[in-house]
Amino acid sequence: MSSFSFRGWSKGAASRVYVDCDGRAAGHIDLVTGNLHPAPGCVEQLTAATAVLVSRLAGRADIPGDLALRPPGFMLTELLERTRTPDRRDRIRSGIAGEMRTARALNGMTGVRSLHSLPLAPDHDLDHVVCGGAGVVVVNTKSTVFDCTVDDTGVAYVGGHHQEWAVKARNDADALESMLRRSGVSAPVSCLVVVWAKTFTGVGRTVVPGxxxxxxxxxxxxxxxxxxxDAAYEVMRHPSFWESTARMR
Structure with missing residues (x-):
């Protein structure tokens, strides 16, 4: 039986998996198009290697600490348990309710898989990461009892106060994109800020009403x-992805 080894490679929008069969190059799999590019005389070997790789990925369903099982608002819930100030606890509860509301909306969509409360840093998470027809999208949830207005430049104001939501969301998306690339998955990451507010006025590309x-x-x-x-989703399910890549940021 042949022995296969796999090596990821990415540059810009390109992403590939190179395959060796019994120590010899058998070609590569293009992760963007899904096409196989066998070395001369290695069609059967590369096809067999692809089946092995797919089987290995399918076998990763039971992942220790699988983040696909993490509920929305997980990090806020942990913070709530450590917080004693009543006003602060009320704000945290509001945040949890908002993330749950966003998650319910995402769960109603077809062709979409979502991950919640992903640990970008020890004290900072990504509320939701959506994988589907829109690609990879970081979704940040904001909840407020005040009115939200988005001006013509896309800047949000809550109760008349300027918010840096769009800038921070883009920074989070850029960080995740870099982390994925270092893990061999080259996928652009978009971002949205979802606002559950008393009222929402204006039209923004990044900041949108829930x-x-x-x-x-x-x-x-x-x-x-x-x-x-799909590759990005599978990688992000692993706690080790966030632990190892976070140390490199």
């Missing part, structure tokens, strides 16, 4: 293949 989340996501296109999006 009631429009599903329609905005459905309208977002992506040039990334489903294979790459």
């Amino acid at each position: 009631e429009r989340l599903t329609s905005v996501l459905s309208g977002m296109g992506s040039n990334v293949s489903a294979a790459v999006v």
Whole structure:
């Protein structure tokens, strides 16, 4: 029986897996198109290696600490348990309720898989990461009892106060994109800020009202293949991805 080894490679929008069969190069798998590129005389070997790789990925369903099982608002719930100040606890509860509301909206979408409360840093998480037809999208949830207004430049104001939501969301998306690339998955990462507010006025590309989340996501296109999006989802399920890549940031 042949022995296969796999090596990831990515540059820009390109992402591949190179395959060796019994110590000799057998070609590569293009993760963007899904096409196989066998070395001369290695069609059968590369095809067999692809089946082995798919089997290995399928066998990763039982992942210790699988983050696909993590509920929305997980990190906020842990923070709530450590917080004693009543006003602070009320704000945290509001945040948890908002993330749960966003998760319910995402769960109602078809062709979408979501991960919640992913640990970008020990004290900072990504509320939701959505993988589907829109590619990979970081979704940050904001909840407020005040009115939210988005001006013509896309800047949000809550109760008249300027918010840096869009800038911070883009920074989070850029960080995740870099982390994925270092793990061999080259996928651009988009971002949205979903606001559950008393009222929402204005039209923004990044900051959107919670009631429009599903329609905005459905309208977002992506040039990334489903294979790459699936690979990103599988990588992000592993706690080790966040532990090892966070140390390199």
